[in-house]
Amino acid sequence: AQSVSQHNHHVILSEAASLELGCNYSYGGTVNLFWYVQYPGQHLQLLLKYFSGDPLVKGIKGFEAEFIKSKFSFNLRKPSVQWSDTAEYFCAVKGNTGKLIFGQGTTLQVKP
Amino acid sequence: DAGVIQSPRHEVTEMGQEVTLRCKPISGHNSLFWYRQTMMRGLELLIYFNNNVPIDDSGMPEDRFSAKMPNASFSTLKIQPSEPRDSAVYFCASSLVQGGDTQYFGPGTRLTVL
Numbered sequence: 001a002q003s004v005s006q007h008n009h010h011v012i013l014s015e016a017a018s019l020e021l022g023c024n025y026s027y028g029g030t031v032n033l034f035w036y037v038q039y040p041g042q043h044l045q046l047l048l049k050y051f052s053g054d055p056l057v058k059g060i061k062g063f064e065a066e067f068i069k070s071k072f073s074f075n076l077r078k079p080s081v082q083w084s085d086t087a088e089y090f091c092a093v094k095g096n097t098g099k100l101i102f103g104q105g106t107t108l109q110v111k112p
Numbered sequence: 113d114a115g116v117i118q119s120p121r122h123e124v125t126e127m128g129q130e131v132t133l134r135c136k137p138i139s140g141h142n143s144l145f146w147y148r149q150t151m152m153r154g155l156e157l158l159i160y161f162n163n164n165v166p167i168d169d170s171g172m173p174e175d176r177f178s179a180k181m182p183n184a185s186f187s188t189l190k191i192q193p194s195e196p197r198d199s200a201v202y203f204c205a206s207s208l209v210q211g212g213d214t215q216y217f218g219p220g221t222r223l224t225v226l
Contacts, residue, residue: 036217044155046215097168099157100157102154102155103154105155
């Protein structure tokens with residue numbers, strides 16, 4: 001069965017610090033990978049996605065993620081976080097079932 | 113486009129009552145998904161539809177839950193009878209491509225069952 005694991009449940013950073021959130025998935029076939037963000041009190045929004053091609057994907061608000069097939073990973077990065085990045089971040093994978101499987105989420109708190 | 117629309121945004125009800133959540137997907141989208149979000153279990157897919165037909169309802173917790181999509185622009189998720197453990201945020205999402213390309217989420221319905 002497909003599954004997604006996010007290593008960090010709660011991350012606290014100061015503004016301007018660099019961010020990396022880990023995401024690993026278990027599925028041996030072709031996958032589509034996503035990162036969604038949920039700002040406080042709001043619904044999930046797509047940050048970025050990978051379907052094929054360049055494994056380094058750039059998304060909105062300066063976020064990027066790198067797909068490393070050999071490691072089954074799709075880690076999210078941002079060089080310099082802002083207070084407004086405080087939110088919950090979800091990694092998701094879609095395999096041959098057509099369903100999105102979400103990780104448990106990582107809460108990011110950025111201190112001003 | 114207004115995006116995915118859900119109603120109500122908040123629902124407080126008593127145990128045993130019937131609850132109906134509503135969703136209007138983005139116009140032209142073929143797939144619709146219902147999710148439940150809780151602190152304990154995170155974001156879980158309950159059911160999804162393609163072209164108004166239920167494709168996978170394996171995530172529906174039990175018979176108390178049912179979902180319908182009578183047409184391309186409307187879906188309901190019903191809980192009857194409701195229980196306190198059903199308290200959660202229920203999200204509806206839609207996507208353009210069959211099988212779920214990028215999904216666009218609604219604002220959610222926060223359900224509290226007392």
